Amino acid sequence: xxxxxxxxxxxxxxxxxxxxxxxxxxxxxxxxxxxxxxxxxxxxxxxxxxxxxxxxxxxxxxxxxxxxxxxxxxxxxxxxxxxxxxxxxxxxxxxxxxxxxxxxxxxxxxxxxxxxxxxxxxxxxxxxxxxxxxxxxxxxxxxxxxxxxxxxxxxxxxxxxxxxxxxxxxxxxxxxxxxxxxxxxxxxxxxxxxxxxxxxxxxxxxxxxxxxxxxxxxxxxxxxxxxxxx
Amino acid sequence: xxxxxxxxxxxxxxxxxxxxxxxxxxxxxxxxxxxxxxxxxxxxxxxxxxxxxxxxxxxxxxxxxxxxxxxxxxxxxxxxxxxxxxxxxxxxxxxxxxxxxxxxxxxxxxxxxxxxxxxxxxxxxxxxxxxxxxxxxxxxxxxxxxxxxxxxxxxxxxxxxxxxxxxxxxxxxxxxxxxxxxxxxxxxxxxxxxxxxxxxxxxxxxxxxxxxxxxxxxxxxxxxxxxxxxxxxxxxxxxxxxxxxxxxxxxxxxxxxxxxxxxxxxxxxxxxxxxxxxxxxxxxxxxxxxxxxxxxxxxxxxxxxxxxxxxxxxxxxxxxxxxxxxxxxxxxxxxxxxxxxxxxxxxxxxxxxxxxxxxxxxxxxxxxxxxxxxxxxxxxxxxxxxxxxxxxxxxxxxxxxxxxxxxxxxxxxxxxxxxxxxxxxxxxxxxxxxxxxxxxxxxxxxxxxxxxxxxxxxxxxxxxxxxxxxxxxx
Numbered sequence: 001x002x003x004x005x006x007x008x009x010x011x012x013x014x015x016x017x018x019x020x021x022x023x024x025x026x027x028x029x030x031x032x033x034x035x036x037x038x039x040x041x042x043x044x045x046x047x048x049x050x051x052x053x054x055x056x057x058x059x060x061x062x063x064x065x066x067x068x069x070x071x072x073x074x075x076x077x078x079x080x081x082x083x084x085x086x087x088x089x090x091x092x093x094x095x096x097x098x099x100x101x102x103x104x105x106x107x108x109x110x111x112x113x114x115x116x117x118x119x120x121x122x123x124x125x126x127x128x129x130x131x132x133x134x135x136x137x138x139x140x141x142x143x144x145x146x147x148x149x150x151x152x153x154x155x156x157x158x159x160x161x162x163x164x165x166x167x168x169x170x171x172x173x174x175x176x177x178x179x180x181x182x183x184x185x186x187x188x189x190x191x192x193x194x195x196x197x198x199x200x201x202x203x204x205x206x207x208x209x210x211x212x213x214x215x216x217x218x219x220x221x222x223x224x225x226x227x228x229x230x
Numbered sequence: 231x232x233x234x235x236x237x238x239x240x241x242x243x244x245x246x247x248x249x250x251x252x253x254x255x256x257x258x259x260x261x262x263x264x265x266x267x268x269x270x271x272x273x274x275x276x277x278x279x280x281x282x283x284x285x286x287x288x289x290x291x292x293x294x295x296x297x298x299x300x301x302x303x304x305x306x307x308x309x310x311x312x313x314x315x316x317x318x319x320x321x322x323x324x325x326x327x328x329x330x331x332x333x334x335x336x337x338x339x340x341x342x343x344x345x346x347x348x349x350x351x352x353x354x355x356x357x358x359x360x361x362x363x364x365x366x367x368x369x370x371x372x373x374x375x376x377x378x379x380x381x382x383x384x385x386x387x388x389x390x391x392x393x394x395x396x397x398x399x400x401x402x403x404x405x406x407x408x409x410x411x412x413x414x415x416x417x418x419x420x421x422x423x424x425x426x427x428x429x430x431x432x433x434x435x436x437x438x439x440x441x442x443x444x445x446x447x448x449x450x451x452x453x454x455x456x457x458x459x460x461x462x463x464x465x466x467x468x469x470x471x472x473x474x475x476x477x478x479x480x481x482x483x484x485x486x487x488x489x490x491x492x493x494x495x496x497x498x499x500x501x502x503x504x505x506x507x508x509x510x511x512x513x514x515x516x517x518x519x520x521x522x523x524x525x526x527x528x529x530x531x532x533x534x535x536x537x538x539x540x541x542x543x544x545x546x547x548x549x550x551x552x553x554x555x556x557x558x559x560x561x562x563x564x565x566x567x568x569x570x571x572x573x574x575x576x577x578x579x580x581x582x583x584x585x586x587x588x589x590x591x592x593x594x595x596x597x598x599x600x601x602x603x604x605x606x607x608x609x610x611x612x613x614x615x616x617x618x619x620x621x622x623x624x625x626x627x628x629x630x631x632x633x634x635x636x637x638x639x640x641x642x643x644x645x646x647x648x649x650x651x652x653x654x655x656x657x658x659x660x661x662x663x664x665x666x667x668x669x670x671x672x673x674x675x676x677x678x679x680x681x682x683x684x685x686x687x688x689x690x691x692x693x694x695x696x697x698x699x700x701x702x703x704x
Contacts, residue, residue: 054606054697075610082608093603093701097246109235110608154607 001161001194002028002051007060009046009218020046022218023060028162028211033188033195035205038215044198045166047215051196052087052164053080065161082110085162086155090170092147094139100126100150101135104157111158125153129183145176152183156193163187165197169204177201181208231613240620247593254589255629257582258677262633265575266673267640267663272568274664279560283553286489287372290533292552293343294331294526294543296323323523327546331528334542336535341365342523344499345490349439349466350393352431352473355401359394361438362490363499371529373478374493378407379428380475386497391436391471395479397491398431399423405431407479410658431473438469438492440502467503479658579677583684586625590618590688594695601692602700615693622685623678630677634670641665 009021021043028034036044049055050062053069056077062069064084069077081087094103104122113121126135129149139147148168155163165184169177185208187193199205205212206226214222244251283289323342332340344363349356368374369382374392383390398405402423404414414425471494494502530539533554540550594601601614641663649659 049698052606054701075612078605078608078610081606082610087606089606089701091701093599093606095600095603106604107607109239110231110604110613112231115234158608 001030001065003061003063004051005061005063007047007050007062008058009043009050009055010058020218021050021057024215024218024220026213026220026223028194028196030161031188031192031194032211033185033209034197035209035212036196036198036215037200037202037205037212039200041217042215043218044200044215046218048087048164048166048196048198051162052085053077054087083158084160085164086158086160088148088151088155088163088165088168090167092139092144092151092171094147094150094154096139099136099138100131100142100146100153103139103150104154107154107157113157121157122153125156126150128156129153143176144172145179148172148176148180149183152180152187156187160193162194162196165195167198167200169199169201177204184208231616236613236616236620237624239617240624243593243597243617243621244624250589250593251625254582254585255625255632257585258579258625258629258681259633259636261575261579261582262630262673262677263636263640264578265572265676266634266637266665266669267644268571268575269568269669270637270641270663270665272564272571273666273669274662275567276564277664277666278660278662285373287529288553289557290338290530290536290554292528292530292536292540292543292550292554294323294340294528295524295549295551323526323548327548328523328526330546331526331543334539336530336532336539338529338531339365339367339371340526340528341496343525343527344496344523346440348492348502350397350401350492351437351439352401352403352434355403357397357400357491359397359400359491361440361499361502362493363496364493365496373489376478377475378478379405380432380473383474383495386495388495389469389471389498390474390495391438392475392477392493393431393436393473394477394489394491394493398476399479400491403431405476407658409478428476431476434473436471436473436492438471438494438502440467440469469502471498579680582629583680586622586681586684587688589625590622590685591691593621594618594688594692597692598695598700601695602697605695605697606701611693614695615689618689618692619682619685622681622689626678626681627674629681630674633677634665634673637673638665 004027005025007021007024008019011018011020024043024047036047038044046055050057050069051064057070060070064080067080069080072080094100095106098106101119101122104125105118108118108121123132123135126132126149129152131146131149131153134142134146134150137146139150142150148171152163152168163184168184169180172180181204184195184197188195188208197205197209206224210226212224212226213220214224328340328342331337341364345360347358348361349358364374366382366384366386369384374382377392378395380392382392395405395407402421404418404423404425405428406412406425414423477489477493528539528543530536536552536554540552543550601609604614645662648662653660
């Protein structure tokens, strides 16, 4: 469902070009759990942002369900972010003054869900991630694990084809990390959700993924196939 | 995303920053308040004057002269120019001309314009004023169909007169106005003014002393200046009339210069020995004849009749003067005044617009990360832009609403002050300010447009926020 070929991204700092990705090619199948591992600065997040439609490539191709993300209009890219992918970040990125329920409902608002159904859909999503008792709490009143669950619920709001998780456990202790990774794995295993997860924790990557991609200085150095999809 | 959702999101943000929103909106409130009170003063003046004109049917009135009357020459006191114009040969205004004019379709009423200065005397009270002669028919027409007390005369030959409230006051006779009751001021009492019941005035005998050279009320009579040359060798002649009605008092914007201080039936007035126009004519060496008039007053049925009637009369080689000629000029004058007043108010509104820009740019800087999040979960540039537009428009709308209230309150206060400070005591109160519907809706629309324009830059800036950078933003 996702085919990336010769993808490059170069940032500019002043007049100095800084390459973040160099000729990256990879393929992700429907229902696969793919981890992207590598040191910080290796281009993991850049790759995820390009797939998520938050950023635009310098060259190369990102074919998502036969559509080239590098050639579509910005408004179509917004549609892609809204309906095709769900993103989860290290720093949760919840809107601080909105309750857990309202954070999820906002994604539903952008997705065009009918007003009267938004609340019940959001409640359903939050209970799916085990937060039915924290609906009306603001992010500041939630623990890190709870906040990341809200973010996952929000990412799932518009039934995306792919979940893009950028270091989802980076701000969490090891126990909570395991819970969150478990939750994501369950979504993949039980609901067939395709997952792309950026992580620098080798152990986590190897324990749950079908495939681990190792990035170094913007290049894929190693692809570790750990078994197919059942 | 539906409009309702955008409005909800926009409101959310305004609610969260109550103090800042309130202060920004207050700027708009003051701007709209200033704008509307300024413009309402202009429209108020316009309304007062046009209402006064309408109340006296001045828009459907015209004055016909055989000679060209140059108003500028009169007001500038250019006697030579006037005398020159009056010496030129012209079509005389005779009874037969009058009959022809009366038969022009669209003409409601036409009669010779007769006014002359007189001295009036009731018991020991006297004053100088202008006698105006009118046909009894005018009793059915504005403004003579609404007398304060008594009735308009019904016969052109009867020796009855309608006296103006202000004329009575000049004679130190005060009649209580039932519509606007006022107290006699101390100053007036000391001058010897007496309050009389209208019943004691109606039916009372009044002496009219004519051939008095006084033109104090004759602003409309071009001969006034010629007569002021001071040859006072004329004798007095006394005619007795009875008062049949009292004309209501004039307001600050009223028409007293178009109306005589006393009004007598036309035939009876013609019999009063006087120095009328024809006599003065003789004075200037021209040949005045019996049944010749210096000017005619004409009223058309509808305002649309003005043009055709006027053209017909001009074909008779007569001169026509009407207030409606001046109407375009007057309207242009009001336009200029309104625009000047509006410009002052608009400056205030533009200052408020800068406030909106400032507030929204600040808000965007604070909410960069939030904008990034909204984009990451699928918000398009257009939606983000619209959210900020809704915020700006809301500030504009709320500002306009309270601005109108503020403007209204300010004008009410100003009106009370203006009425107590600038109007002579005892005059009926005048509303100096007027809020027509177009001003109310115009102010709301203008406020929203200005606010949206102010929101243009901030909203575009928000729409262009780079989500990758925004999400890294602290």
